[in-house]
Amino acid sequence: MGWNLIRVYAVLVYLFMFLPVAVVVLLSFNASQFGAFPMAGFSLRWFVALWENDAVMRAFRTSLxxxxxxxxISTTLGVLASLALVRYRIPGRNLLTTVLIAPILVPEVVMAVALLLFLNFVGIGRSFIMLLAGHVIFTLPFVIxxxxxxLVGIRRDVEEAALSLGASPRQTFFAVTLPLLMPAVAAGALFAFTISFDNITGTLFWKPGGVETVPTQIFAMLRHSISPEINALGTVMIVLxxxxxLLGAALARRLAMKSGVSEPR
Amino acid sequence: MSVEARERRQPWILLSPALGAVALLLLLPLVFIVVYSFWLRSAVGPDTVGFHLDNWQRALTDPFYRYILLNTLKIAAITTVLCAILGYPAAYFVARSKGNKVILLLLLMLPFWISYIIRTMSWINILGSSGALNTALMTLGIISEPFRMLYNEGAVILGLVHFLLPFMVLNVFVSLDGIDTSFEDAACSLGATRWQAFTQVTLPLSLPGLAAGGLLCFVLAAGSYVTPVVLGGPRDAMFANLVYEAIITQLNWPMGSALSLLLLFVLGGLVALYNRFLGLSQLTRGLG
Incomplete structure (x- = not known):
C-alpha cells in the first residue's frame, strides 16, 4: 500500500513542477491573437515575431x-581555486571554502546592493562591467x-607517474591533468553560463538603463500582460x-569515456 | 627558492584570483554598505558623510517596514513548510526507487535548469482570468465568471513553492541516499512496522537534509524580489521590494544600505544558528 501511495504522490508533485512549464511551451505554438486558452491551432508565428523583435534580439545578444x-572568467578562477583546495594541504581550508562560497550564503538582493553602491563609489557606474563583475561573483561558488x-574523482597517481617518468610539472599539467580535468571544466563553464543566463534579481540592480538581458526583457514585457510572444521566448530559453x-553532460560523458576516467559519483 | 617553499606558495597563487574577487566584489562592498548606512541622504548633491543613526532608527521602528519584514518572514515560513510537505515524499520516492537512474536523476536536476522567470510567469498562464484553470472551470460550467486567482499572497506563495521545491527535493534526496536501507530492514526484523521503522530510523537520519533544504528555501524565499512583483498585487510587497524601491526608485542609498543590512542580519542570524547546530558542510553537499 505505502509504496504505491508515495509513487502517486511523487508523480503529482512532479506534475506540479513541470505542468506549468509545459503549458508555456504549448501556448507558444498557439495561433490565437491572445496568449491564452482556448488554443486556436498550431503556428510558429510567435517565434517569427520574436526573431523580428529588435529589443528581444538585443537582449539575447547581451545575455549571450x-x-x-x-x-x-568564473571557470578560470574556480578551477584554479578548486585545484588548490583539493590538491594541496593548506591551513584553514574550511574557512577558505566558506569565504569562497559566501556569495551563495548572502541574499542576492543584499549582494546586489553592496556591489552596486561600492562600485559606484569607486567610479564604476551601472554598466556591462558591473553586470559582468556581479555575474562572476554570483556564479563562482557554484563552479567551485x-x-x-x-576533481576528487581524478586519481593523483597518474600525475605522479608522469612526473616520475621525467615530465616537468608544467608538462604534466597540460598533458595529463588538464585533459583529465576537461569534464570538470566543461561542467563548471556550463553551470556558470546557465546561471548567468538565468539571473534576474542582481541584473535588475546592476544593468544600465536601456540595456536588457533576456530575463529582464521578459520581466519588462510582463508589465503589460502575458502574450504568446513571451511564451515563445520562454520556450526558446527552456530549449537553451x-x-x-543535457548536450554538455552527454559530451562530458563521451570525453570521460574516451580518456578512460570513470564518472565520479 | 627551495622546492618546498615553492610547493607551499603554489596553492596560494592558485587561490588568489578567486579569493581576490570575493574580497573585492563581495566582502569589501558589504563593509562599505555598513559604513554607508550611517550616512545621510541629502535632497541635493552628494550624500552627507558622517555617523548618523537616522536610517537605522527608521529601519527598526517604522511600522510599515516592520510589517513588511514580518510578512516576508511569514511568507518564507509558509513556503518552507509547504516545500517540506511536498518535497520529502518526492525525494523519498526518487531515493528508494529502483527505476531508471538517468530519468530519476533528470527529475532531480531538470527543474534547476528551467529559468526562474519562466517558471514564475508560467503561473499567469494557469491562474490568469483566461488561463488554463479558469477556462477549464468555465467550460465545465462550474463557474460563469473568471475567478480571480492571481495577484494575491496565495499566488506569491504558490510561485515561491514552485521555484524552491527542487532545492528541498535535492537536499532531502542527498541525505536519504546516504542512509543504508539495511537499517530499516534491521528495525523491521526486530519487530517494528514499516511505518515505525521510517519514523524512528530513516526520518531522524534524514533530518539534516530536511534542515538544509528548509534553510535554503527560507533564505531564498525571504530574499525574493521578482515573484511578488510578477504574481503579487500592490499590497503583497516583500522586503526585497522595499530595498529595490529605496535604491533604484528613490535613490536613497544610505536608507537602502540599512534596509539590506537588516535583511542580511535577520537571515544571517538564521544561517549562523544553523551552522552552530548542523554545520554548513551539509548545505553544500547537495550542490556538489
Whole structure:
C-alpha cells in the first residue's frame, strides 16, 4: 500500500513542477491573437515575431555575451581555486571554502546592493562591467562546488607517474591533468553560463538603463500582460538552458569515456 | 627558492584570483554598505558623510517596514513548510526507487535548469482570468465568471513553492541516499512496522537534509524580489521590494544600505544558528 501511495504522490508533485512549464511551451505554438486558452491551432508565428523583435534580439545578444564572458572568467578562477583546495594541504581550508562560497550564503538582493553602491563609489557606474563583475561573483561558488566534486574523482597517481617518468610539472599539467580535468571544466563553464543566463534579481540592480538581458526583457514585457510572444521566448530559453546542459553532460560523458576516467559519483 | 617553499606558495597563487574577487566584489562592498548606512541622504548633491543613526532608527521602528519584514518572514515560513510537505515524499520516492537512474536523476536536476522567470510567469498562464484553470472551470460550467486567482499572497506563495521545491527535493534526496536501507530492514526484523521503522530510523537520519533544504528555501524565499512583483498585487510587497524601491526608485542609498543590512542580519542570524547546530558542510553537499 505505502509504496504505491508515495509513487502517486511523487508523480503529482512532479506534475506540479513541470505542468506549468509545459503549458508555456504549448501556448507558444498557439495561433490565437491572445496568449491564452482556448488554443486556436498550431503556428510558429510567435517565434517569427520574436526573431523580428529588435529589443528581444538585443537582449539575447547581451545575455549571450554576458554568459560567455562570465563562464570564461568564473571557470578560470574556480578551477584554479578548486585545484588548490583539493590538491594541496593548506591551513584553514574550511574557512577558505566558506569565504569562497559566501556569495551563495548572502541574499542576492543584499549582494546586489553592496556591489552596486561600492562600485559606484569607486567610479564604476551601472554598466556591462558591473553586470559582468556581479555575474562572476554570483556564479563562482557554484563552479567551485561542481569542479571540486569532480576533481576528487581524478586519481593523483597518474600525475605522479608522469612526473616520475621525467615530465616537468608544467608538462604534466597540460598533458595529463588538464585533459583529465576537461569534464570538470566543461561542467563548471556550463553551470556558470546557465546561471548567468538565468539571473534576474542582481541584473535588475546592476544593468544600465536601456540595456536588457533576456530575463529582464521578459520581466519588462510582463508589465503589460502575458502574450504568446513571451511564451515563445520562454520556450526558446527552456530549449537553451535545458538542452545545453543535457548536450554538455552527454559530451562530458563521451570525453570521460574516451580518456578512460570513470564518472565520479 | 627551495622546492618546498615553492610547493607551499603554489596553492596560494592558485587561490588568489578567486579569493581576490570575493574580497573585492563581495566582502569589501558589504563593509562599505555598513559604513554607508550611517550616512545621510541629502535632497541635493552628494550624500552627507558622517555617523548618523537616522536610517537605522527608521529601519527598526517604522511600522510599515516592520510589517513588511514580518510578512516576508511569514511568507518564507509558509513556503518552507509547504516545500517540506511536498518535497520529502518526492525525494523519498526518487531515493528508494529502483527505476531508471538517468530519468530519476533528470527529475532531480531538470527543474534547476528551467529559468526562474519562466517558471514564475508560467503561473499567469494557469491562474490568469483566461488561463488554463479558469477556462477549464468555465467550460465545465462550474463557474460563469473568471475567478480571480492571481495577484494575491496565495499566488506569491504558490510561485515561491514552485521555484524552491527542487532545492528541498535535492537536499532531502542527498541525505536519504546516504542512509543504508539495511537499517530499516534491521528495525523491521526486530519487530517494528514499516511505518515505525521510517519514523524512528530513516526520518531522524534524514533530518539534516530536511534542515538544509528548509534553510535554503527560507533564505531564498525571504530574499525574493521578482515573484511578488510578477504574481503579487500592490499590497503583497516583500522586503526585497522595499530595498529595490529605496535604491533604484528613490535613490536613497544610505536608507537602502540599512534596509539590506537588516535583511542580511535577520537571515544571517538564521544561517549562523544553523551552522552552530548542523554545520554548513551539509548545505553544500547537495550542490556538489
Amino acid at each position: 555575451a554576458l554568459g560567455f564572458l562570465c563562464a570564461i 562546488l561542481v569542479v571540486q566534486a569532480r 538552458t535545458v538542452g545545453l546542459p
